[in-house]
Amino acid sequence: MITNHIHQLGTLEVAYYVTLAALALKVLPFFWRRFFSSEKKLPPPPLQGPASESWLFGLHQYISNSPDVGAMHEQWAEEYGPAFIIPGLFGSKKVMIRDPKAVAHFYSKETYGYVQTRLAKVFIETLFGRGLLWAEGDSHKRQRKALSPAFSNAAIRRLTSVFYDSAYKTKEAWDARLEAESDTVIDVQAWMNHIALDSIGIAGFGHDFGSLNGTQSAVSNAFNSLGSEDVSYLSNIVVLLSPAFPALLKLPTSRNEMIRNLKKSLSDIADELLKRTRQEKGGEVGAETAQEKSIIGMLIKAENNGVSQEEIVAQMNVLLLAGYETTSISLTWALIELSRQPEKQERLRNELASFRADDPSWDDLMNGLPYLDAVTHEILRLHPPVGETTRVAAEDDILPFAKPVTLSSGETVSSLVIPKGTVVGVPIRAMNRSEAFWGEDAKTFVPERWLDEDKMGGAKDISGHKHILTFSDGPRICLGRAIALTEFKSVLSVLIRNYRFELPEGPKTIIERHRSILPRPKVAGQQGALVPLRIQRVE
Secondary structure (H helix, E strand, C coil), X not given: CHHHHHHHCCHHHHHHHHHHHHHHHHHHHHHHHHHCCCCCCCCCCCXXXXXXXXXXXXXXXXXXXXXXXXXXHHHHHXXXXXXXXXXXHHHCEEEEECCHHHHHHHHHCECCCEXXXXXXXXXXXXXXXXXXXXXXXXXXXXXHHHHHHHHCHHHHHCCHHXXXXXXXXXXXXXXXXHCCCCEEEEEHHHHHHHHHHHHHHHHHHCCCCCHHHCCCCHHHHHHHHHCCCCCCHHHHHHHHHCCCCHHHHHCCXXXXXXXXXXXXXXXXXXXXXXXXXXXXXXXXXCHHHHHHHCHHHHHHHHHCCCCCHHHHHHHHHHHHHHHHHHHHHHHHHHHHHHHHCHHHHHXXXXXXXXXXXXXXXXXXXXXXXXHHHHHHHHHHHHCCCCCCEEEEECCCEEEEEEEEEEECCCCEEEEEEECCCCEEEECHHHHXXXXXXXXXXXXXXXXXXXXXHHHHHHHXXXXXXXXXXXXXXXXXXXXXXXXXXXXXXXXXXXXXXXXXXXCCCCCCCCEEEECCCCCEEEECCCCCCCCEEEEEECC
């Protein structure tokens, strides 16, 4: 009887009822714990904050639909002070902190005192596995110690040529297009994707994805599918409710299926590369050669220091995704900002002019080109790929503040008691772009600010790499930041030395944000994350 009834329903209807049943199984325990369980957690500190739009959604929808969450956080910080409350789903609350002293304390206690939220844990495990990004406490400390040699300056120095090779493959393709005409319009974001994918493939794993030669890979296809705007209504509902019910990420929605496909693509490649590198170590190539060729050799060496194969594969997945997404997004933003201000593009080109015959060495890139360094860090400040750090207190804590915090009662305090279970967020984008820290031109591309420390203003009080929080801070500071900086500078130095870039409608061209795994720039009016720029050869 039941079987016959199911056969009479369409596939979508069956999926709908299955999803509703699964949702009910997840929702009921939540309400039981929240309203009937004897385990009641203490409320967050009595802070001021924006009013909730509804008990069910809080401000979740409002924030999700905002074109600039960082500007919203900054506005609330100006109104409510260095700490405030944001209402979330089902009456939940998140404490946002923007005080440098409190933020430094928060980051210093990550992995033990402040840990990933349930949503983050489920998402990371679903997409990457139980590696360094997923781990907390002693497990995180053990993995990071074992993996750190693979990401040292000495290891990255040997990989600089890989990034140059990718940039010159791009140059060869662009020059071929420019043979017939003096200038042409090219979607630079697509090419930055190709550069990033091929570079991390070769530098990280000794594997050439061939993206710059036109080869389609399962990984790039999976990345692109996650950026698709063709998402079902059910997928949007799951995204909306997943912060309260992380298990919804396991339901059979279209977006969840895309995530699972990406995970499978990443894992299949990681398994194959791991197997091949082990064979090379056991054959004629030898262990030392494998380690010199790519980061994977170091990862395998870490396996002998207590890092499991599951953890290695998970770390490789993270490296693939981070190497693809963050670097390509940052390079695209660099070309956009330098196109908006041609005089700054020309200043960078003049600094690089002495390297027309030879490429800058790794030492030149890191220490010998101050304006290139300034452009790099200004892009990372202005356009951080990840806009916020959100953690939950694993134990009771006291957050110290440099400036007084005003409670909802009107009382001012210099510290806040954070009960166990309180969700705490650091608005990275807001702090990176805050006028309170960076001055009136905080939201403008001004590389010159990095050439004079007196222009840094209150930003000097912010801890983290170069006073920005783009790489996070503390025990979880980005392990791959040396790779990111080296690749960014290598590629940009080749492109700026050889081409001039202009926006299609001039400096006033409107740039919007395209939703993907991480937000991407797009020229307004384009279908998808397209950034067409007019390029000309530099003679």
